[in-house]
Amino acid sequence: MRGARSLISRSIYAPTNMRVLFLHVDFLEYETTGKALKDAEDVPPSKRKARVDEALVCFITAEKRDEKHPEAGAKAAATNIEEVAAQVGTKRIVLYPYAHLSSSLAAPGPAQELFHSLESGLVARGFEVHASPFGYYKSFRVAVKGHPLSELSREIVVDVAATEREEVSEAVKAEAKLVSHWHILDTKGDLHPLTIKDGTIAGFDFRGQARLEKFAHYEMAKSRAVKEEPAHVRLMQELELVDYEPGSDPGNLRFYPKGRLIKALLEEIVSRRIREYGAMEVESPVMYDFEHPALKSYVDRFPARQYVVQTPNKKAFLRFSACFGQFLIMKDMVLSYKQLPLPLYELTRYSFRAEQRGELAGLRRLRAFTMPDCHALCADVEQAKAHMMVRFEVAWKLMAECGFSMPDDFEVGMRVTESFWRQHKDFVIAYAKRWGKPLLVEMWSEQFFYYALKYEWNFVDGNDKAAALTTDQIDTENAKRFGISFTDDKGGQRHPLILHLSPSGAIERVMYAFLEKAGADAKRGEPPMLPVWLAPTQVRVVPVSADQLDYARGLVERLPEVRVDLDDTNDTLAKKIRRAEKEWVPYIVVVGKKEIESGALNVRVRATKTQTEMSIDELGRRIRAEIAGRPFRALAEPQDVSARPIFHG
């Protein structure tokens, strides 16, 4: 549209059901094209066609339920409009009756009454108000200003009686009313209410808990300190693990052989441990019917962030987690209380979320990601609480085994409703004691999400940003929504509670956390490295010169079940060492005349920045001890360094 640079809109719901769509515009032009209602009021020619510059345009409808209290509705709407007008800094309002916003329109009489009193209310509050005619078909043109408001922002080009309307999910409506309070729960079980003023958090002594403070700040404060690009982005490219793929959609990455190796190992350890804990692994479709009733009401709870796919005969959306797939399986299962708790598991490769463009960040926030998801059906709250802690231990051990320091590397975010807290205080406090350090609690006045309690283990990175990895939730809604039930001990049918565990969080995010950890080490002057079991090369054998090449090749054969490779290039020793160090190889074995004569190895150990003499068997034992019990994969690239292509330079 001519003159329109960017279009912004935001829908806000008044406490009544009146709907208002706000547009802060450079101008709005409209023209009546005919009566929509037989008995519409006559309007003077001056109001049939008009142009208003620089104003807050309020597209507005009254809903059926407003009919009874038009005065209250008008007042609430006036307050809302006043609020938004203050935000965008304008005193000029256009009231634009727009029936298309409504799915259950109020009758014209009460609606008109409401609009009249809204108009006079706004005038009384000191606004310059333009009311466009009620009961007429109108065409209009708008040029909306560009400033950031909400995720509902989108470009819309509206012309004659445009019927396109903002899709506003139930979630957005409910969230507007949601009140939450923040606390720190310490390991003694004391709750410390937090307040934030001018970016400073008060209410708890954070000494010795610097990262928890950063996490609390990240969650509670709205503006964040200006920082540079996340360390892991450069690292993932330099180490030739992962890269952007301009040929795809943003947030859909490419994994090079070494990145695929690491990802595959993580996928394997997570899946293995979850099967060992007792979950049954399943596989479900990646896309689902938009019109499926249960899915529809579930999806409606969240802002429209789906990838949409046109199948030969219907519109489908790509899954954003394994939830539906497993719920749809569960609803057809015949279940007895004797079989509970009962966990199903799937590693979703991929889950899709069409995150806003500016929200994407390297491996931290993606549009396509690999999510392990394990839902367990539980008979009642007591079983759910007990079983959540069983899974807690599984996840704790898993994360420690992967290479995280537990609990040092994470900060707990616990989200809980006030009523759950009141009834199950002991459980939450026991959780804090088990965790072993204070945790951040967000308490909601009422249950808005489908869960009554959720915890996340958040990793705080070098830019003080937090990302949730492990998470588990107690879902009180979806069993009913999806028709999942079991036979109880009295022979009755009941809906179970559902636990939603992601034991590690998205696999990409685990990689992000390890790279960020390494980046932080490098910043402190310590050698950055990956956990040895994930290192693409665990041992690099480096002959001093070509004379030792055959001997070196023999050594490689003597380290089975270890990723060992050989620098067979013609470069100088110093250069070969440099290459290995740049690849973060944890053990570099240099073989020259001396080693061949003595039979010992000279091993450059990255973790300790030392060179140590040891035998090849000692080295093998040492590495096997470090990677014991974890999955193993062979080298992702040819064993000879000279045979490897460059993926990134």
Added chain:
RNA sequence: GCCGCCGUAGCUCAGCCCGGCAGAGCGGCAGUUUCGUAAACUGCAGGUCGGGGGAUCGAAGCCCUCCGGCGGCUCCA
């Protein structure tokens, strides 16, 4: 999605303000060197200057637009 910054060889970057032959180092290739713990030496090849459009005698450079990346906002089931 909005605001700001950025995009030049496989990689890291100079050139852009003030329009006039497309540059360096690393990497690659060929040759020389056979070397003791983070970059040997010589030579050669390598470019739609992110894509498209515009103004100009002339564009990597100026204008518009699209794509991609980073930071912020917003968001994160």
